[in-house]
Every structure is written in structure tokens, then in C-alpha cells.
Amino acid sequence: MARVERKCSARVYYLTMINFVLRRLASAVPTVFLVITISFFLMRFAPGGPFDLERPLPPETMANIMKTYQLDQPLWIQYIHYLGNAVRGDFGPSFIYKDNTVAQLIAQALPYSVQIGSTALLIALVGGVILGTTAALRQNGIIDIALMSVSTVGITVPTFVMGPVLTLIFALILGWLPAGGWGDGSFRQLALPITVLALPQIAIIARLTRGSMIEALHTDHIRTAKAYGLPSRVVVITHALRGAMLPVVSYLAPAAAALLTGSAVVESIFTIPGIGRFFVLGALNRDYPLVMATVVIVAVFVIVFNLLVDIAYGLLDPRVRHD
Amino acid sequence: MADMNDANSTVLTVKDLKVNFSTPDGEVQAVKGTSFSVKKGETLAIVGESGSGKSQTMMAIMGLLAANGKVSGSARYGNTEMIGADLGRLNAVRGSKITMIFQEPMTSLDPLYTIGKQIAEPLVHHRGMGKRQARARVLELLKLVGIPEPERRIDSYPHEMSGGQRQRVMIAMALANEPDLLIADEPTTALDVTIQAQILDLLADLQKRFGMAIVLITHDLGVVKHVADRVVVMRRGEIVEQGTRDAIFEHAQHDYTKMLLASEPSGSKAAPPANAPVILEGRNVTVDFEIGSGILFKTSRKFRAVDSVNVTLRQGQTIGIVGESGSGKSTLGRALLRLLESDGRYRFDTSDISLLDRKAMRPFRRQMQLVFQDPYGSLSPRQTVGEIITEGLYVHEPNLTKADRDKRAIEALKEVGLDPAARNRYPHEFSGGQRQRIAIARSMILKPKVVILDEPTSALDRSVQRQVIELLRDLQQKHDLSYVFISHDLSVIRAISDHVIVMKSGRIVEEGPTDDIFESPAQDYTKALIAAAFTH
Known part of the structure; x- marks a missing residue:
């Protein structure tokens, strides 16, 4: 096949x-529109309504509402x-609050969730990559087997078990960390919820x-790097890890x-005033505007992060910059 | 040639080198105690077929064995013992005093970094060069290995270069620190013949200028004859013979060496009578592929893989289609079988099959069979050989009983020279040559009239290749078969076909009777191909 020579200059x-x-x-607009439409109607077709109480309201009151x-x-x-x-x-008034x-509810709550979520993500990324690389370099060794067994535990134990167990140990028995609440928002205060959020992610990213x-370390170009006497640090980090990060970045x-x-689970266990609880409360109470808003937020986050990942991909791998 | 007795003239001395691999089936001895030395400035060829241990010998010396490999013995570079050396000592030699180039130019470079950065790495790490200094040296090296427009190409990524260019980049990297020894592991095997010749000439030229020794690991005796000073012949982990090139080629002592030397494809095929009926014909065969549509741009371009080609195959004829990679020869083969969408008129025997749909094609399918290059990938690993070769019978002769099918399987296996007991075993239990026989049996069981053979011998060692070619010849005579034989290998084409089509960029460059093409080619491209294939 004719080789098309197209050098991508930086500019x-x-x-x-x-x-x-x-x-x-631009293509995200129809996606968000579809998400809104589908969730709007799904929500309305679900039985029950926001003002259905155990003791029905008088018909006139109901009509008024x-x-x-x-x-x-x-x-x-x-x-x-x-x-x-x-x-x-304008996402409307909340039926419950x-x-x-x-909009106000979310504006208040979102920063809490973003703060512990992003800290957990950062820890998970750094921790997961370091542990995964360590395991790969000692493939089938004791460290590898130990790390992978622990990570299976990390993935399988649900947060609603991990949360209370860690609280029991570190807050109640040892008394090192606060059991919950936002407090002063310091890292110590939030260490437990962040850990519980990060643990399964560390495990997944490590795997x-x-x-x-392991795949990257067996490629031909790693053999080349070794054959040219490059230091192990360069072989592993510069040549193997960069390629190996591609699937992690997609995840x-x-x-x-x-x-x-x-x-929702972590925020309720540790009484964090984030938006996680709105999913549950909004859905249970048929608070249509609240549910809709949380759905839109999640959709926007997914779209934005997918975009960021695609950009990161282009930066990591020159081959996808073409065409 | 250097003085044999002068210790200073020796670059590398290997003594009693052994390599073992621990596998689930137990220890495998890949190299069983080899001893040889490499002298300053000479080219030593290590020759052998697959599994001879020729690559593993050098990998072991360079500390590049797979994790399950164990090495013992000695390999001395100057005062450095390479076997068992710690990483620091090994890395002082690797990439600086001894460098390597590999068989796979497509994958030996890191796809994520520019070639400039990769060539600079050994300079930076072994000589402590700064960025600017290293870049200047890289430019020099790129010029040296004949990369056009080095100032521009230095910032290219490997995927922006052809296989030949990438191999030049590897050579530039190998020369960067002016090594005493360059190990070239099948450096031209993955390249087209014309490119092969260029790379070998480049290596010879650079050796003359810089005086380094070269260890050339290869299965290709043509290459050895062209470039080697001395030759080591290996088989099953042992050196069977070593000596100067002339001694080996003219007075080989060992039977295995003699057998290797005799295994160049030979013989020729007589053309069928001029009035033999036409069995398969393609007129104006044209195939377009859609290319493009990556992440950043959604474009669609057309690539014309085959451009208005005419092919007429007569009964009993073998048409050889030669061309380099990307010439469209395989695509043409598939188009002739109507296995992909194409423009053109097709005729099989007396029927026009141009417009038949899948179902209507079915009765013709059994008479037009295809054998692939890769005997490993084309046989399902989860089916027994018997299941594989009788599969076509379910479609084309659904009324056969189980006993009938078994009988046919036995016949087919006998026909291709395999033990009928093979039908109860799985493909992984067979060697490459045996698998190709199985693939041929799968076609023959349907009693076809036309077989398209797409590089059927390219993945095989020469000695095995020869047997497969003989088998194909026998089958052709016995069943009056017609072949289209697609290959990049001119010596195979010459031995098996009576008519040759030379293709380049989707078009026919030249065609005619085999003898005419090889003895008096009319086109420059054909001449270049033949020159590249037969002068070394």
C-alpha cells in the first residue's frame, strides 16, 4: 500500500x-438531549409520584400542588x-427540598463529591499504576501473587462492607481517624471515605x-531497548509503561x-453532604427535577472525561494522531 | 582475512554455550554447547533452519533470553565475560560495543517515540551526549544509512516509514556508538527482495568503512554466499560444521550442510498444450479498498489494489504471480475466486460467474480452492485434523456417511504424504511443513480443478519448502490440476510455474512463459527483481 507521508507538525x-x-x-449536544429525553419519560412512566404519601392528601390540596x-x-x-x-x-425547583x-442543591453538594472523588481517583491512579507495574515486573513471583490476591479482595468486597469495617478499625477501635462527617474538610477528616472510594479502583487499575x-514488556521494541543497554528505569518507564498506560487511560x-x-453508599456511610445521596433520595421520592439534574450531570461528566481521554490518547500515541 | 592466532584480533569468543528452556513439557535444550569465535572486521554467518538455535545463541550472549531460558558456558568480549554478567556490566557492552538489529523492522522500534529520539538513546546513555550533540550525530547517522531528507525524517515516528527505512533506522542505531560487533538477526527476511539487496549492500559498505565485525544469523544461503567470510552451520542446537565460505559452499563435509545447499528449489514445469481449455479467466479485474476514517478525520479514500488485470488459466497450467508486498498479488488471487468484491468479468470453465451471489457460487466453490501462507493461523487449533479436512464435505457432499467421510480423509492424508492416523490429532502436534500438507489435503479432498496457492511455502524452511513443492507438482500431474501460485519468492516461482505474471502497484508489469521472463526480462522492474533475488 502506498505510504502516505504526512508529518504532523506541532502546529x-x-x-x-x-x-x-x-x-x-458539538456531537455531545444530541447525546445529552437523548439522555434527557429518555430519562424524562422513563421517570414519568415509573409508578408513583412525588406527592404520593402514605396518607393521601385531600384532592383539592393535591390539585393545587x-x-x-x-x-x-x-x-x-x-x-x-x-x-x-x-x-x-433552570432545572426547576426540588419537590422534596x-x-x-x-441547581442550588447541586451547586452546594457537587464540590464535596468532586473533592473526595478526585482525590480518590488520583490515589487510585498513582497507587494502581505503581502496584500493577511492580506486579508485572515480578510476574508470577510472590509479590505479584500477593498483590493480585489482595486486589481481588479489593474488587469483590463491596463498599458498604469495606466502609463500616474500616470505620470500626480505624475510628472506633484505634481512634486514629474520625468516623464521618465533613468537619474541616481536611485530608485526615476525609481519609476513610476517600480510602473506601479508592480501594476498588486501585485494585482494578493495578490489574x-x-x-x-506484561504484554508491553514482551514486545520487540523492549527487546531492542534492552539490547542497546538502556538502564532498566528507561526500559520500564519510558518504553514499556507509556504504551501500557493506554488501556488504563481508557478505563x-x-x-x-x-x-x-x-x-451514594460511601456518602451515606460517612455522612458526606455530596450529590451521591440525591440519586437515591431523588429516585425514591420521585423528585423528578432532582433526578433529571443528576442524570444530566453524570452524562456531562462521562462525555467530558471521554473527550479528555481521547485527547490524552492522542498525546500518548502518535499513531492515532493521523487520519 | 585476520590472523587466526592473534588473540587481539578476536572480538568475541564463545565456548561451550548451552541454552535450556523450561517449558510445561520439561526442559528443552535449545543450544547444546556451541563454540566459535568472531574476528575483527569479518562477517560470520550462522546458518540453520528454524529451531536450530542460531538466534538463541546470540540472544543468550546478549542477555536477552526469555524468562524461562537458562544459559551456561562462556562468551567473552575482550575482558568481559558476558554469560552471567550483572546488568551493569552487560549494559556497558550492549548498545555500545556490541549492537543488534532484528528480523522485525516493523515492531523493533517503539511506536510512541520519534526515530530521532530512539537513535539518540544509546548515544545519550553510553556516551553522555547532550540533546543537541546527539541530534547532530543522529542526522549524520541517518545520512550514512541513506534515509532521504534526514532533517525532516528525524522527527518521524516509526509508523510513518516503510519496512526498509525502519531497518535502516535500526542500522543507524546499531552504528551510533561505532561498535566492534554488529549482530544481525535475519535482518532482511521480512523485507521485499529489492529492499533486501539494498540493506545487505548497505551493511557490507558500512562494514568496509568502519571495520566492525558482523554476525549474520540467517536461514538464507543466498545471502550467506553473498556476504559471509566464514560460516557456522547449526542444526538442532549443535554446530554441525564451520569453515570459510568457500570451504562450506564448495567442499561441504557434513550431510546436513550438503542437504541445505541442495535444497534451493529446482526443476521447471512444462507448459500445457496450447489448445488446453481455459479453466478460469478474469477480465479487467479491479479491486478498490476504502481506506481512512481514523479518530481525528472522517475521510474516505479509495485505494486501488488491483487495476484492470487480465488472467487466463488453462487446464494443467501453473501461473506464478510474483510481486513485492503491496503489489496486489494476494488480492488478485482472492478476486479470481470471487472471495471479495471486485469489478471484472469472471469465467470458470464454461460458466460466467461474474454476477453469481454467494449461494449460486456454492457449486463452483468446491472446484476452486485456496491454500494460505500461514499454516499456523489457517487451521483451527480446536478441531482435529480429520474434522478440519472433512469440513468442506459437509457443505459440498452432504449425503456422505460418516464412514465415507473418514475414508475420504484417509485418502486425502495419504495423498499428501501424511500418516492417516494424523486425522485424530490436533494441528499443534504437527510441524509447519506437515500443517501445510494438512491444508493442502483440506483442498484436495474436494477434488478441485483450480487451486490458488497464496505464498504456500513462504513460512517454511527451504528443505521443507522443496518437499511441499514436489508434493504440489505430483498432485497437479495426477489430477490435471491448474494452479495460480502467488509468491514473492522468485526461485520458487521459477521452479513451479510455466507462466509468470509480474505485478507492481496493482498492475501487471510483465508476463510470459517462465523461461522468457527469467532469461530475458523486458521491463526494468522485472530485471531489478531478478537481479536482487539471484545475485546473492
């Missing part, structure tokens, strides 16, 4: 990259309204890194979106 590459980012953002929240209108009109408001950044709009690192997009948008 051309960045221009292409900007073009790429803009087009990806329905009118206030425009729930008496036909579904498609509500949908159009919702879309129109959402475009303007009556004094707040959904991914190990697998791709980071969904992982980051999940971590940064808060975990």
Missing part, C-alpha cells in the same frame, strides 16, 4: 486537536417546558496495568465520571 496537530474538540463537543408544579399539564408540554428551562440552566432549586505491562473516563459524581 498542525494542535489545530487539528482544537477542531476535534469542537466537533466532539399539581398545578403549582405544572404536573397537571399533558406530559409532552411538561417535556417541552423542561427542555426550554434546562437550556437556560422545597426551599431550594435543583489493568499489570496485564498491559479512566468512566471511572472518573463515576467517582466525581459521588457514591
Whole structure:
């Protein structure tokens, strides 16, 4: 096949990259629209409503409430309204937290979730890559087997078990760390929830890194690097690890979106005022605007992180910069 | 040639080198005590077929064995004992005093870094050069190995270069620190013949200029004859014979060496009678592939792999299609079988098959068979040989009983020279040559009229190749078969075909009776191909 010689100069590459980012953002619009539409109708078709209490409200009161929240209108009109408001950044009032709009609720809660989520992600990435690489370099050795067994535990033990167990040990028995709450927001205060969030991710990233690192260490170009007497540090970090990071980077997009948008379980165990609890509370209470807003947030995070991952991919691997 | 008795003239002395691999099936002795030496400035060829231990010998010396490999014995470079040396001492020699180039130019370079950075690495690590100084030296090296526009190519990534260019890059890297010894492990095997000749000439030229010794590991005696001063012949982990090139080529002592020397494909094929009926014909065969659509751009371009080619195959004829990689020869073969979408008119025997759909093609399929290059990838590892070769019968002769199918399997295996008991075993239990026989049996069981053979012998050692060619010849005579034999290997084509088509970039450059093409080629490209293939 004819070899097309196209050298990507830095300038051309960045221009292409900007073009790429803009087009990806544009294509995100229909995605978000679809997410909103599907969740809007799914939500409404689920049985029950926000004001169904155990003891039914008097019909006049009910009618009033329905009118206030425009729930008496036909579904498609509500949908159009919702879309129109959402475009303007208005996600409506919360049905449950009556004094707040959904936007306010989320604006208050999101920073808490993002803070512990991003710390956990960073720890998971650094820890996972180091552990995975260590295991790969000692493939089938004692350290490798030990690390991989521990990581299986990390993946399989659910957070609602890990959370209370760690609290019991480090907060109640040893008394080293606070058991919960946001407190002053210091690392010590948040060490337990961050650890519980990070542990399964460390385990997953360590396994991914190990697998791709073992593969990378057996490639021909690693043999070349060794044959040319390059120091082990250069062979492992410069040549093997960079290639081995590609699958890890792909995994980071969904992982980051999940971590940064808060975990309902971890946030309730450690009484963190993040947005994780809104998923559960909103869904249980049929607080339509709240659920919709959390869904949109997650969708946007997923889209943004996927985009970041694709950019990172281009930076890591020159082969995908072409075409 | 250097004085044999002068210790100073020896670059590398290997004594009683043994390599063992521990495998799930037990210890495997890959190298069983080899001893040889390499003198300053000479080219020593280590020759052997696959599994002879020729590569593992050098890998062991360089400390590059796989994790399950163990080495004992001695290999001295100057005062450094390489076997058992710690990493620090090994790394002082590797990439500086002894360097290596490998068989796979496509994968031997790191795809994530520019070639400039990779060539500079040994300079930076062994000589402590700064970035700018290293870059200047890299430019010099790129010029030396004949990379055009080095100022521009220095920032290219490996995937932006062809196989030949990548091998030049590897050579530049190998020369960077002006080594005393360069180990070239099958450096030209993965390259097209014309490129092969260029790379060998380059190596010879550089050796003359810099005076380093070269150890050339190869299975190709043509290459050895062309470049070696001395030859070591290996078989099954042992050196069977060593001596000067002339001694080996003219007075080989050992039977194995004689056998290797005699295993160049030979013989020729007579053309079928001029009035033999046409069995398969393709008119204006044209194949386009869509290319493009990566992550950044969504474009679609067309690549014309085969461009208005005419092929007429007569009964009993063997048409050899030669060409380098990317010439479209394999695509043409598949198009003739109507295995991919193409433009053109096709005729099989007396039927026009141009427009037949899958179902309508089915009755013709059994008469037109295909044998692939890769005897490892083309046989399902989870089926027994019997299941593999009788599979086609289920489709084309569904009424056969189990006993009938078994009988046919036995016949087919006998026909290709295998023990009928093979049908109860699995492909991994067979060697490359035996697997190719199995693949041929799978075609023959259907009693085809036309067989398209796509590089059927390219993955095989020469001595095995010769047997497979003889088998194909026998089968052709016995069943009046017609072959289209696709290969990049001109000596094989010459031995088996009576008509040759030379292809380049999807077009026919030249065609004609085999003798005419080889003895008086008309086109420059054909001349270059033949010159590259037969002068070394």
C-alpha cells in the first residue's frame, strides 16, 4: 500500500486537536438531549409520584400542588417546558427540598463529591499504576501473587462492607481517624471515605496495568531497548509503561465520571453532604427535577472525561494522531 | 582475512554455550554447547533452519533470553565475560560495543517515540551526549544509512516509514556508538527482495568503512554466499560444521550442510498444450479498498489494489504471480475466486460467474480452492485434523456417511504424504511443513480443478519448502490440476510455474512463459527483481 507521508507538525496537530474538540463537543449536544429525553419519560412512566404519601392528601390540596408544579399539564408540554428551562440552566425547583432549586442543591453538594472523588481517583491512579507495574515486573513471583490476591479482595468486597469495617478499625477501635462527617474538610477528616472510594479502583487499575505491562514488556521494541543497554528505569518507564498506560487511560473516563459524581453508599456511610445521596433520595421520592439534574450531570461528566481521554490518547500515541 | 592466532584480533569468543528452556513439557535444550569465535572486521554467518538455535545463541550472549531460558558456558568480549554478567556490566557492552538489529523492522522500534529520539538513546546513555550533540550525530547517522531528507525524517515516528527505512533506522542505531560487533538477526527476511539487496549492500559498505565485525544469523544461503567470510552451520542446537565460505559452499563435509545447499528449489514445469481449455479467466479485474476514517478525520479514500488485470488459466497450467508486498498479488488471487468484491468479468470453465451471489457460487466453490501462507493461523487449533479436512464435505457432499467421510480423509492424508492416523490429532502436534500438507489435503479432498496457492511455502524452511513443492507438482500431474501460485519468492516461482505474471502497484508489469521472463526480462522492474533475488 502506498505510504502516505504526512508529518504532523506541532502546529498542525494542535489545530487539528482544537477542531476535534469542537466537533466532539458539538456531537455531545444530541447525546445529552437523548439522555434527557429518555430519562424524562422513563421517570414519568415509573409508578408513583412525588406527592404520593402514605396518607393521601385531600384532592383539592393535591390539585393545587399539581398545578403549582405544572404536573397537571399533558406530559409532552411538561417535556417541552423542561427542555426550554434546562437550556437556560433552570432545572426547576426540588419537590422534596422545597426551599431550594435543583441547581442550588447541586451547586452546594457537587464540590464535596468532586473533592473526595478526585482525590480518590488520583490515589487510585498513582497507587494502581505503581502496584500493577511492580506486579508485572515480578510476574508470577510472590509479590505479584500477593498483590493480585489482595486486589481481588479489593474488587469483590463491596463498599458498604469495606466502609463500616474500616470505620470500626480505624475510628472506633484505634481512634486514629474520625468516623464521618465533613468537619474541616481536611485530608485526615476525609481519609476513610476517600480510602473506601479508592480501594476498588486501585485494585482494578493495578490489574489493568499489570496485564498491559506484561504484554508491553514482551514486545520487540523492549527487546531492542534492552539490547542497546538502556538502564532498566528507561526500559520500564519510558518504553514499556507509556504504551501500557493506554488501556488504563481508557478505563479512566468512566471511572472518573463515576467517582466525581459521588457514591451514594460511601456518602451515606460517612455522612458526606455530596450529590451521591440525591440519586437515591431523588429516585425514591420521585423528585423528578432532582433526578433529571443528576442524570444530566453524570452524562456531562462521562462525555467530558471521554473527550479528555481521547485527547490524552492522542498525546500518548502518535499513531492515532493521523487520519 | 585476520590472523587466526592473534588473540587481539578476536572480538568475541564463545565456548561451550548451552541454552535450556523450561517449558510445561520439561526442559528443552535449545543450544547444546556451541563454540566459535568472531574476528575483527569479518562477517560470520550462522546458518540453520528454524529451531536450530542460531538466534538463541546470540540472544543468550546478549542477555536477552526469555524468562524461562537458562544459559551456561562462556562468551567473552575482550575482558568481559558476558554469560552471567550483572546488568551493569552487560549494559556497558550492549548498545555500545556490541549492537543488534532484528528480523522485525516493523515492531523493533517503539511506536510512541520519534526515530530521532530512539537513535539518540544509546548515544545519550553510553556516551553522555547532550540533546543537541546527539541530534547532530543522529542526522549524520541517518545520512550514512541513506534515509532521504534526514532533517525532516528525524522527527518521524516509526509508523510513518516503510519496512526498509525502519531497518535502516535500526542500522543507524546499531552504528551510533561505532561498535566492534554488529549482530544481525535475519535482518532482511521480512523485507521485499529489492529492499533486501539494498540493506545487505548497505551493511557490507558500512562494514568496509568502519571495520566492525558482523554476525549474520540467517536461514538464507543466498545471502550467506553473498556476504559471509566464514560460516557456522547449526542444526538442532549443535554446530554441525564451520569453515570459510568457500570451504562450506564448495567442499561441504557434513550431510546436513550438503542437504541445505541442495535444497534451493529446482526443476521447471512444462507448459500445457496450447489448445488446453481455459479453466478460469478474469477480465479487467479491479479491486478498490476504502481506506481512512481514523479518530481525528472522517475521510474516505479509495485505494486501488488491483487495476484492470487480465488472467487466463488453462487446464494443467501453473501461473506464478510474483510481486513485492503491496503489489496486489494476494488480492488478485482472492478476486479470481470471487472471495471479495471486485469489478471484472469472471469465467470458470464454461460458466460466467461474474454476477453469481454467494449461494449460486456454492457449486463452483468446491472446484476452486485456496491454500494460505500461514499454516499456523489457517487451521483451527480446536478441531482435529480429520474434522478440519472433512469440513468442506459437509457443505459440498452432504449425503456422505460418516464412514465415507473418514475414508475420504484417509485418502486425502495419504495423498499428501501424511500418516492417516494424523486425522485424530490436533494441528499443534504437527510441524509447519506437515500443517501445510494438512491444508493442502483440506483442498484436495474436494477434488478441485483450480487451486490458488497464496505464498504456500513462504513460512517454511527451504528443505521443507522443496518437499511441499514436489508434493504440489505430483498432485497437479495426477489430477490435471491448474494452479495460480502467488509468491514473492522468485526461485520458487521459477521452479513451479510455466507462466509468470509480474505485478507492481496493482498492475501487471510483465508476463510470459517462465523461461522468457527469467532469461530475458523486458521491463526494468522485472530485471531489478531478478537481479536482487539471484545475485546473492
